[in-house]
Amino acid sequence: MTSTPVARVLPRSFYDRPTLTVARELLGKVLVHRVGRSVVSGMILETEAYIGEDDPACHAAPGPTPRNAPLYGPPGHAYVYLNYGMHYLVNAVTEREGSPAAVLIRALQPLEGVSGMRRRRARGDGLAESDLCRGPGNLTRALGISLTQNLADLAESALVIEDRGMAIAEVSRGPRVGIRVGVDRHWRFWATGHPAVSGPRPRRRRTPVLR
DNA sequence: CGTTCGATGCACT
C-alpha cells in the first residue's frame, strides 16, 4: 500500500530546543491557519533566528518589555507584532521559558487556500503564486495573521505548524536581512534557489555624511 | 537592471 505521510502537528518539544536547530528544521514544515471553515497554508521556505538579550537584533535586546513578553514565555507559541506600522510579522517562540528567543517565518510556498491568499493580498490577482507568501509581511497578510494570533499555541490552536513529510532539497544559510545590527550572525536559513524566497534588500545607509 | 523613498503605527528613550 501507499504510505501517505500523515500531517502531524509539531509538539511543544519541537520548539524547546536550540533556536538555530528549530530555524533550520522548520524549513519544509507547513504553517496552517484555520479561519472559519477554510484552511490556508504554506510550506516554510525561509526563516531567521533571533536569540536572547545578547542578540542586538532580537526584540529581547532591551530586556523584558510589554511587547516582547511572548519571547520570555513557553516555547511553541506565536509571537506576532506590528512592524513599520503596517506589517504583521510572525515568529515561533523557542527554547525554555525565561530564555527569550524565536524564529521569524519569512516565506512560504502556498499550499491550501490560494484563492483566499489572493483575496487578502493587494493586487493578488496579478501576482505569481510564488509571490503570494514571499516576505514576512506578505505571508501574514496572505494567511490572515494579525495581532489576534499573538501568543497562539502553535501546538494546539487555529494556527499550527505541521510536519507533512516534505523535505527541502538544499538549504542555504547567511546573514539576516532587513536589520542594521547583528548582521554578523548568519542566522537566516532558506530553501536554495526557490523562487518564493525573499531576497536580500538594499538598506538605507545611516548617512554619516561628511562632517 | 539599479537605488531611493513614502506610507504608517507604535514601542521605547
Added chain:
DNA sequence: GTGCATCGAACGT
C-alpha cells in the same frame, strides 16, 4: 522624538 525583523512605487542608468 527616533527608529524600526517591510513593501512597493518611482525614479535613474
